[in-house]
């Protein structure tokens with residue numbers, strides 16, 4: 001193997017903030033953020049649905065913005081501030097979006113729920129959804145095979161106004 005190839009296959013060191021904790025990690029250049037979270041860090045709240053950017057189950061927050069972890073290479077997250085569903089609560093106090101999902105019974109099997117909640121927090125941070133139709137459109141990247149959409153929208157609709165007044169950059173129930 002040439003020196004150039006050896007360099008390409010070598011592990012890379014990245015530093016990031018994950019759920020409020022500074023982490024230094026060794027990652028392969030081809031490892032996705034989703035596989036890093038689930039396989040290396042045991043943060044399995046973030047789900048793998050399609051692994052192709054089509055279902056939203058893997059949604060996490062990067063610097064307060066929602067991204068698909070399956071489409072993001074781990075090496076691209078050097079210096080980022082990441083929040084997964086595990087990092088939304090403050091200790092025992094659930095994030096308002098998590099509380100609203102429970103209140104509105106916004107899930108059935110729950111597989112899409114972590115992605116739905118992270119996406120909804122990101123949507124609130126964007127501050128551009130005002131109506132039920134806008135919520136429907138801007139949450140359309142998160143699929144729910146159980147069809148819990150109306151309850152999901154009810155939960156999001158309840159929390160958006162309070163979060164839009166105080167954006168939540170990294171989650172953690174601020």
Ligand code: FES
Pocket residue numbers: 047048049050051052053054055056057058059068069070071
């Ligand atoms: S697993 Fe990432 S979008 Fe489906």
Ligand code: FES
Pocket residue numbers: 106107108109110111112113143144145146147148
């Ligand atoms: S609650 Fe089952 S996929 Fe959404």
